[in-house]
Amino acid sequence: MPKLVLKFQNSVLKEAAVGEREVSIGRSPDNGLVIDNPAVSHYHARVFNEEGRLMIEDFGSMNGTFVNGQRVKMVALKPGDSVEIGKHTILVADSRETGDPFFKGGVPRPAAPKINETVMLDTKERREFLQKVAAVGESAQPAPARVKVATLVVKNGKTNQKEYTLSDKLTVIGRSAMATVKLKAWFAPKVAAQINRREDNCYYIGAAEKVPTINGQPVIHPAKLSSGDIIEVAGIQLEFVYRD
Amino acid sequence: MSDSAGIEYGTRSDTGRVRENNEDSSCIAPELNLFVLSDGMGGQASGEIASRLTTETVVAHCRDAEQNPALPLIGGRLEGISDATNRLVSAVRLANRVVHKAAKRDAAQAGMGATVVAVVVNGERVSLAHVGDSRAYRLRNGELERLTQDHSFIAEQVRHGLMTEQDAANSNLQNVLLRALGAEAEVEVEAGEEVLMEGDTILLCSDGLTHELSDAQIAGALGDADDPQEAADRLVDLANEAGGEDNITVIVVRSAPRLVGTISKIGKWFRGS
Numbered sequence: 001m002p003k004l005v006l007k008f009q010n011s012v013l014k015e016a017a018v019g020e021r022e023v024s025i026g027r028s029p030d031n032g033l034v035i036d037n038p039a040v041s042h043y044h045a046r047v048f049n050e051e052g053r054l055m056i057e058d059f060g061s062m063n064g065t066f067v068n069g070q071r072v073k074m075v076a077l078k079p080g081d082s083v084e085i086g087k088h089t090i091l092v093a094d095s096r097e098t099g100d101p102f103f104k105g106g107v108p109r110p111a112a113p114k115i116n117e118t119v120m121l122d123t124k125e126r127r128e129f130l131q132k133v134a135a136v137g138e139s140a141q142p143a144p145a146r147v148k149v150a151t152l153v154v155k156n157g158k159t160n161q162k163e164y165t166l167s168d169k170l171t172v173i174g175r176s177a178m179a180t181v182k183l184k185a186w187f188a189p190k191v192a193a194q195i196n197r198r199e200d201n202c203y204y205i206g207a208a209e210k211v212p213t214i215n216g217q218p219v220i221h222p223a224k225l226s227s228g229d230i231i232e233v234a235g236i237q238l239e240f241v242y243r244d
Numbered sequence: 245m246s247d248s249a250g251i252e253y254g255t256r257s258d259t260g261r262v263r264e265n266n267e268d269s270s271c272i273a274p275e276l277n278l279f280v281l282s283d284g285m286g287g288q289a290s291g292e293i294a295s296r297l298t299t300e301t302v303v304a305h306c307r308d309a310e311q312n313p314a315l316p317l318i319g320g321r322l323e324g325i326s327d328a329t330n331r332l333v334s335a336v337r338l339a340n341r342v343v344h345k346a347a348k349r350d351a352a353q354a355g356m357g358a359t360v361v362a363v364v365v366n367g368e369r370v371s372l373a374h375v376g377d378s379r380a381y382r383l384r385n386g387e388l389e390r391l392t393q394d395h396s397f398i399a400e401q402v403r404h405g406l407m408t409e410q411d412a413a414n415s416n417l418q419n420v421l422l423r424a425l426g427a428e429a430e431v432e433v434e435a436g437e438e439v440l441m442e443g444d445t446i447l448l449c450s451d452g453l454t455h456e457l458s459d460a461q462i463a464g465a466l467g468d469a470d471d472p473q474e475a476a477d478r479l480v481d482l483a484n485e486a487g488g489e490d491n492i493t494v495i496v497v498r499s500a501p502r503l504v505g506t507i508s509k510i511g512k513w514f515r516g517s
Contacts, residue, residue, distance in 0.1 A: 015407070121421070130400075197324070
């Protein structure tokens with residue numbers, strides 16, 4: 001099955017396989033291959049199979065669709081073709097080959113490469129890639145405002161404080177000496193639940209001796225907390241909020 | 245194997261069924277409850293050298309700090325984590341410098357690098373530090389949780405919503421790392437903290453395990469074993485049965501339920517040890 005590999009300069013941004021269903025390309029999020037860039041029309045072009053041939057059709061886009069440098073309305077594609085839309089490039093590849101365009105140009109590989117060999121991206125490529133994903137990631141999903149302070153407000157139950165600022169990577173709720181949210185009830189569990197701040201700077205609550213609930217839903221696997229969530233565990237009720 | 249604090253562990257490293265040499269290393273300091281695992285990369289024997297330098301440096305730095313708590317932290321202090329976690333991060337940063345220097349000094353070792361995942365247990369608090377795609381998991385009440393995120397090209401794509409989990413599993417870029425020890429003079433170390441409950445099991449492993457086994461298989465092997473060594477052996481055997489395409493290294497750490505700890509102490513007392 002052919003694959004479309006979306007690249008920006010030297011970085012692979014995403015891949016889409018073209019099977020029975022066509023792949024639409026454009027800036028709107030409901031496209032099969034979304035390119036979030038003002039130079040790209042909302043519904044820019046489509047790639048589809050017609051009697052075993054892979055075709056691309058431009059939907060009359062403002063800035064055009066180019067195949068190997070030629071502006072096109074509708075043409076057949078073959079593996080190795082390069083489709084340019086705005087500053088982005090879409091490589092046409094057999095799905096088995098999709099990794100190759102990325103390896104070209106700088107990934108250190110041993111003389112006799114093994115498919116399983118672990119490799120590092122070299123410094124320049126890695127920096128470029130991280131900048132790209134950061135740029136794409138920020139437009140794709142708004143990050144939680146980092147200036148806000150995660151806070152637990154005690155709504156109900158016996159604890160040592162009424163409010164807790166979550167500044168640590170790990171916050172323990174329980175009777176334990178290491179607990180931040182200290183439970184004062186007689187038979188309270190040592191470690192009722194835990195909250196972790198992960199690399200994405202979001203907070204996740206997970207079960208320990210007790211299974212907490214968020215807004216009434218039990219938390220089996222660690223769940224991300226959102227502002228306004230009500231947490232209940234070991235007889236206490238807490239509200240999680242981001243404060244300014 | 246066990247120690248007085250109710251921490252039991254088992255470990256095993258295996259070349260697997262395809263590779264000719266084992267580039268993984270592990271190192272354990274039982275007196276510190278410190279467990280370190282590393283997966284090396286590079287031509288000739290340099291992968292083995294990189295992973296061994298890594299594990300030995302991490303353990304040596306933590307032992308030095310135990311003797312001399314005033315030992316400076318390499319690369320400064322991170323906020324929001326305990327002293328123990330900061331020390332572990334410091335040890336990993338030092339290992340990076342050591343591997344980086346060795347790679348620059350010796351042409352035969354140019355381009356070598358290593359992943360690392362390290363854990364230290366202090367009472368109920370578990371400190372984690374990692375770089376690369378070696379992982380830590382925790383089994384609690386039968387539920388397996390991954391405690392680390394891979395610093396790989398693929399994982400980063402998934403994290404930013406550029407690739408689905410499904411696409412990631414089928415991608416042939418699985419082995420491209422974005423962070424590794426030795427690549428540059430400084431490295432960003434990911435730190436984590438966890439709470440250790442009685443009965444929790446922590447698994448450190450190289451990607452030779454996780455490429456062969458599903459989470460369900462890992463959880464099953466950890467949950468069924470009577471002790472951590474049996475779990476470690478079973479995991480390596482299963483990964484080899486599934487293909488053993490890469491080196492496989494595991495460290496299994498368990499916080500023994502207090503009752504079991506007490507029984508084993510009584511047993512030792514009867515045997516006069």
